[in-house]
Amino acid sequence: MFNRKKIDSLFMMALVILLCITSPSILLAQTPSISLSNYTIPLNSRGAYVASVNGPLPLSQLRMKIVGDTAKLFTLGKNGKIYLRKSKLVSANDGIRAYGITVEFDKKRYEVELVKDEFLRNKVIAHRGAWRAEGVMQNSIRSFQQAVALGCAGSEFDVWLSKDRQVVLSHDPHIGGLAVEESTAQELYTSTLKGGDPVPTLIEFIKLAKQQNKTKMILEIKSSPTGRSLELADSVLAVVHRLKAQGYIEYISFDYAVLCHIVKRDPSARTAYLYGNKTVGELKVDGLAGLDYDFYQYRKDPTLIKRAKEAGLWTNVWTVNTVNELRKFLDSEVDWITTDEPELLLKLINEKKTKI
Incomplete structure (x- = not known):
């Protein structure tokens, strides 16, 4: 006779294996991993503190060590803290962008990448890339390349999940007459190919963006009308971690549940809320790193920036395009300004410098 319980058990095991193979989001959920409190290396500072390791268990219960460090730059101190060796420092503009290390605990090894912190801090976030002046498509590879060429601190872009579970770049839910969530990545790519800026996947985009370390990627996770927002968030995290791009990316969304989900999955992820209906205290309690509100919210509450900074949150304002408004926020304590006019x-920033 057949053992019904055994058959059910084998069936469920096969189903889990199949899902893990076909779904990067489920694979991410099933696989224990570590994260770092930071993925960038401070410049010109010997023996500098780099990051702390966040593991699935209290660090006191883990036997940890660095087993891979080809540059021989790093050392692991007490409580999972990563430092540059006392005699080592990293400097800018030597052609090296990042260093890989492998951390081992409980006989498991995890590869991470630490990026030299040469990122610009000029407040300029190019909205959907720098596209208007050059006449290129928004959310395209060329719009990001132009933002890098200009010297923007960050370049914002939007992502959706295609029918075949590929994360693709687009602001709108439709591309070239096709519904993004109901089309494959190849169909979306083909439909826009003739325009010279075909729809890229997130994988393609990140691989290109990691060829520099001046301009950060500001990744907006769109709210899915079909209820796939959390699946999209998991797929995004899977791609970012697989490509070791944590040091390059910050996450934003109008969907608060998505951001809380990301923080739960990856406590070190830098997240900011867009909608503007949460207080500074709520953002802080829920573990978000910042607020990214439209300029009307800052007009309505002149103390917003001050209170956010007191809470340790970073601030961004969107989407500011006029000279007067740009000057106003440039003179404020806001950390970043998202604009279609980078x-x-x-x-305006250069003009301000010449007046000082």
Whole structure:
């Protein structure tokens, strides 16, 4: 006779294996991993503190060590703290962007990448890339390349999940007459190929963006009308971790549940909320790193920036395009300004410098 319990058990095991193979989000959920409190290396500071390791268990219960460090730059101190060796420092503009290390605990090994912190801090976030002046498509590889060429601190872009579970770049739920969530990544790519800026996947985009370390990727996870927002968030995290791109990316969304989900899955992820209906205290309690509100919210509450900074949150304002508004926020304590006119904002920054 057949053992019904055994058959059910084998069936469930096979189903889990199949799902893990076909779904990067489920694979991420099933696989224990570590994260770091930070993925960037401070410049010109011997023996500098780099990051702390966040593991699935209290660090006191783990036997940890660095087993891979080809550059021989790093050492692991007490309580899982990573430092540059006392005699070592990293400097800018030597052609090296990042260093890989492998951390081992409980006989499991995890590879991470630490990026030299040469990222720009000029407040300029190019909205959907720098596209308007050059006449290129928004959310395209060329719009990101142009933002890098201009010297923007960050370049914002939007992502959706295609029918075949590929994370693709687009602001709108439709591309070239096709519904993103109901089309394959190849169909979306083909439908826009003739325009010279075909729809890239997140994998393609990150691989290109990691060829520099001046401009950060500001990744907006769109709210899915079909209820796939959390699946999209998991797929995004799976791609980012697989490509070791944590040091390059910050996450934003209008969907608060998505951001809380990301924080739960990856406590070190830098997240900011877009909608503007949460207080500074709520953002802080839920573990978000910042707020990214439209300029009307800052007008309505002149103390917002001050209170956010007191809570240790970073601030961004969107989408600011006029000279007067750009100057106003440039003179404020806001950390970043998202704009469709990055060239104009950079010009205003240079003008301000010459007056000092």
